Amino acid sequence: MMLDKLEKKRLYRLCEMLPGILVWLTFALAIGLSVWKPLWAIYFIIIFDLYWFLRVGYLMLNILMAWRLYRHNIKIDWLPKAHALPRFDDIYHIVFFPTYKEPYEVLDHSLGSMTQIKYPHDKMIVVLAGEMRDHDNFKRHAAKLTQKYGQHFFKFLVTYHPADIVGEMAGKGSNINWAGQRAQELIDELKIPYANIVVSTFDASGNLTPLPGQWLMPRLFGYYRTWPGRNGYLLFPHILCLGRP
Numbered sequence: 001m002m003l004d005k006l007e008k009k010r011l012y013r014l015c016e017m018l019p020g021i022l023v024w025l026t027f028a029l030a031i032g033l034s035v036w037k038p039l040w041a042i043y044f045i046i047i048f049d050l051y052w053f054l055r056v057g058y059l060m061l062n063i064l065m066a067w068r069l070y071r072h073n074i075k076i077d078w079l080p081k082a083h084a085l086p087r088f089d090d091i092y093h094i095v096f097f098p099t100y101k102e103p104y105e106v107l108d109h110s111l112g113s114m115t116q117i118k119y120p121h122d123k124m125i126v127v128l129a130g131e132m133r134d135h136d137n138f139k140r141h142a143a144k145l146t147q148k149y150g151q152h153f154f155k156f157l158v159t160y161h162p163a164d165i166v167g168e169m170a171g172k173g174s175n176i177n178w179a180g181q182r183a184q185e186l187i188d189e190l191k192i193p194y195a196n197i198v199v200s201t202f203d204a205s206g207n208l209t210p211l212p213g214q215w216l217m218p219r220l221f222g223y224y225r226t227w228p229g230r231n232g233y234l235l236f237p238h239i240l241c242l243g244r245p
Contacts, residue, residue, distance in 0.1 A: 093123060
């Protein structure tokens with residue numbers, strides 16, 4: 001058993017190293033061919049440049065297509081479309097905000113953006129997940145944020161991830177895992193079926209306004225309703241919305 005784990009660890013490490021090894025081998029091959037086989041080096045470099053030209057062109061084409069689709073989607077009012085789906089009123093969104101030593105202003109801005117989302121707030125459960133390692137600081141922030149935003153949502157849950165759990169590596173993932181267990185207890189207490197839950201996780205500095213947040217929640221619901229088997233996950237890269245001064 002231990003041998004199998006060791007072999008898997010070595011294989012995993014080798015897979016991690018492989019991209020870097022290939023990069024250095026490419027550089028070494030170009031330099032080596034330039035010394036011993038100059039003509040081959042010319043062909044190799046031309047092919048290499050052509051390959052990257054095509055890759056960059058393909059990337060730019062996809063970026064332009066994605067931008068056009070994004071501009072089209074933000075003009076759509078997704079909430080009525082979500083309302084048209086069956087059982088819309090049965091679905092609840094749980095939104096996690098894991099935090100560690102973030103300033104109050106950052107958390108206030110993120111939670112404030114949640115109140116501007118075009119989605120029924122009485123169907124949203126917001127979880128502010130802090131760390132015991134930052135207990136005093138987080139406790140002050142959580143008290144003010146609960147007072148300010150607690151009434152805006154169906155439930156506003158504050159969790160404290162314990163420090164020094166045996167066998168656990170402290171970090172964002174372990175914090176979310178702990179907060180998820182506390183949220184599950186709340187869901188069980190409220191007797192909400194798990195099939196009626198959609199979960200989202202944002203950075204503590206996540207800003208869902210001005211445009212993306214207006215259609216993100218209804219769109220997530222649409223994905224949830226149309227996903228094969230209704231079980232799955234989606235990763236949304238953060239959209240940069242830069243405003244001009």
